[in-house]
Amino acid sequence: MNAIACKGIIRQMAGSRSAEGELSDEALAARVRAHSDTAAYGELIDRYRVRLTALTRRMLNGSPEEAEDVVQEAFVAAYHRRSTYRESEAFRPWLYRIAINRCVDRLRVKSRKPPAASLDDAPEEPATTGEPLPSLLAAEREAELQRAVEGLPPKYRAVFLLRHLDDLSYEDIARATELPLGTVKTHLFRARAQLREALQGYLEP
Amino acid sequence: MNCRDADNLIQESLDRSLSARDRDRLDAHLQTCPACAKLWTEYRQIARTTRAWLHTAGDASRDDLKARVLAQIAASPAPAARFARTKTTLAWTVLAAAVVAGAFVPLERIPDTAHTAFTLPSMMTILSGDMAVLRHFGETLQQPPVVPVSSLLCTATLISAIAANVFLAQRAARRREAA
Numbered sequence: 001m002n003a004i005a006c007k008g009i010i011r012q013m014a015g016s017r018s019a020e021g022e023l024s025d026e027a028l029a030a031r032v033r034a035h036s037d038t039a040a041y042g043e044l045i046d047r048y049r050v051r052l053t054a055l056t057r058r059m060l061n062g063s064p065e066e067a068e069d070v071v072q073e074a075f076v077a078a079y080h081r082r083s084t085y086r087e088s089e090a091f092r093p094w095l096y097r098i099a100i101n102r103c104v105d106r107l108r109v110k111s112r113k114p115p116a117a118s119l120d121d122a123p124e125e126p127a128t129t130g131e132p133l134p135s136l137l138a139a140e141r142e143a144e145l146q147r148a149v150e151g152l153p154p155k156y157r158a159v160f161l162l163r164h165l166d167d168l169s170y171e172d173i174a175r176a177t178e179l180p181l182g183t184v185k186t187h188l189f190r191a192r193a194q195l196r197e198a199l200q201g202y203l204e205p
Numbered sequence: 206m207n208c209r210d211a212d213n214l215i216q217e218s219l220d221r222s223l224s225a226r227d228r229d230r231l232d233a234h235l236q237t238c239p240a241c242a243k244l245w246t247e248y249r250q251i252a253r254t255t256r257a258w259l260h261t262a263g264d265a266s267r268d269d270l271k272a273r274v275l276a277q278i279a280a281s282p283a284p285a286a287r288f289a290r291t292k293t294t295l296a297w298t299v300l301a302a303a304v305v306a307g308a309f310v311p312l313e314r315i316p317d318t319a320h321t322a323f324t325l326p327s328m329m330t331i332l333s334g335d336m337a338v339l340r341h342f343g344e345t346l347q348q349p350p351v352v353p354v355s356s357l358l359c360t361a362t363l364i365s366a367i368a369a370n371v372f373l374a375q376r377a378a379r380r381r382e383a384a
Contacts, residue, residue, distance in 0.1 A: 028242035045271045053270075064265035070264070075274040076281075136229065142258045145251070162256040170222065174272055189216045196247055203247045 019044075023166045025091040033082045045075055051166055052099050055088055058161050059103040060110075068108055074099040092166065093175035100158045100176060107154050141202045148198035152191050160191040206234045211241045218245075285361050 023031075023040075025047065031040040039190035052074060078098045085094055110157055127128050162168045166174065174184045196203075206214075214231040217223050235242045334341065 038278065041278075042271050047356075049266045049270050049354060050263040053266035054259045057262040058259060065260075067265065068267060068270065072270060072277070075270075076277050079274075079278050094283060100342065121242055130267055138257070141250075141254050142261075145254055145258055149288070159374075161259070162253075164252060167261050186317070189213070190217060192248060192251060195251055196244075199247075203241070203250050205246075 014182050024139045029082075029085055029091045029094075030087045032079070033085050033087070036082070041079055044095075049075075050097060052095075052156065054098060055096070055161055055165055056103055056148060059100070059154075059157060060106060061146065062110075066106075070102050071099070075103045077102065087114055087188065089175070090172060091165070092168065093172040096162060096166075096168075096176040097111065097178065100162075104154050134186075135205075139201070145195065149193045151198065152194060156191040156194075159187040160195075163188055206230055208238060211235070211238065212244065215241065215245045218250055226252055231283055 008186065023043075025044060026045050028037075028040040033042070039185040052071045053067055056070045056074070057064060060066055060070065074095075079094055081098065085091070095179075103129065149160070155177065157172055159179070162173045162176055170181055170184050170188075173179075173188075174181045177184065179187070211231060211234045214223060214227055218228065218231060235245055
């Protein structure tokens with residue numbers, strides 16, 4: 001998948017910019033806060049479910065079902081905490097903060113339990129039959145990336161994923177992770193350096 | 206510019222947070238430093254790979270997620286509503302306890318004993334207009350009141366215990382709401 005296709009997909013996923021006739025995320029969130037408007041909340045769920053699923057799946061590195069559970073919990077929790085949303089703040093970091101906290105709680109519980117072997121937990125291995133070589137290499141790189149991201153501390157992981165999932169600014173990442181701005185940059189740069197080390201041999205010259 | 210500075214600028218360039226001046230400086234350095242140019246290429250590959258990898262993860266989102274979330278919201282009362290009901294219950298409890306505590310606060314002055322006090326029954330008699338009692342009440346008002354210390358201590362202890370319970374219950378409800 002080339003860079004232009006990725007950017008187009010991300011732009012489609014980023015529904016927070018209001019098109020003609022569409023309310024912005026902040027306007028919808030304000031309706032939910034003021035009137036408990038579930039129709040407006042349903043619209044927000046539609047806009048963010050793909051991104052939240054991607055975020056939780058890669059944060060937890062677990063099964064799709066586990067990621068769906070956490071996403072559902074995060075959306076329900078966000079609705080119940082709608083009174084804490086301030087209309088002056090951006091909606092995205094507020095929602096991501098709730099989702100990230102759910103993921104960190106889940107990771108904490110998992111770290112206390114002995115790991116249960118499951119086929120679902122295994123990294124996605126690339127298909128090796130009938131694929132052209134560049135696709136195979138890209139698939140292998142993604143599989144190795146998954147293993148490398150799993151080795152990052154949760155806060156590094158969260159900062160890295162938020163940056164690349166939704167093009168969040170450093171400031172928005174700071175709000176979503178409740179970290180100082182300088183710490184966000186440090187975590188992000190160190191995460192990338194760590195991933196670069198782990199992916200040596202999989203990167204094209 | 207040294208390679209350490211270039212490393213930071215390369216990272217910032219991935220996040221599109223470079224000024225035009227820094228971008229020019231970085232470009233000039235990359236043209237003369239093969240190691241940093243390689244670093245720049247590798248970081249960009251990692252960024253592209255990450256975006257594609259995240260995109261495939263988002264495909265796992267099921268179409269019925271919205272219906273499930275809204276159904277769960279409709280089925281469970283909000284923590285805010287539960288907290289409001291807890292507050293109301295506690296408020297009535299405190300009021301009832303205050304009335305009970307007030308019944309034990311002595312009000313009738315007893316001139317012939319070591320301590321004087323007022324009681325509710327005597328107040329009711331006063332309110333019913335009994336002149337003899339009113340005269341007696343007027344006389345006793347001129348004397349300095351002495352309220353039993355034991356009554357004060359009991360009342361203070363009871364009210365403190367109720368206040369502590371209210372505070373702890375509110376804190377627990379806030380924690381549940383935040384969870």
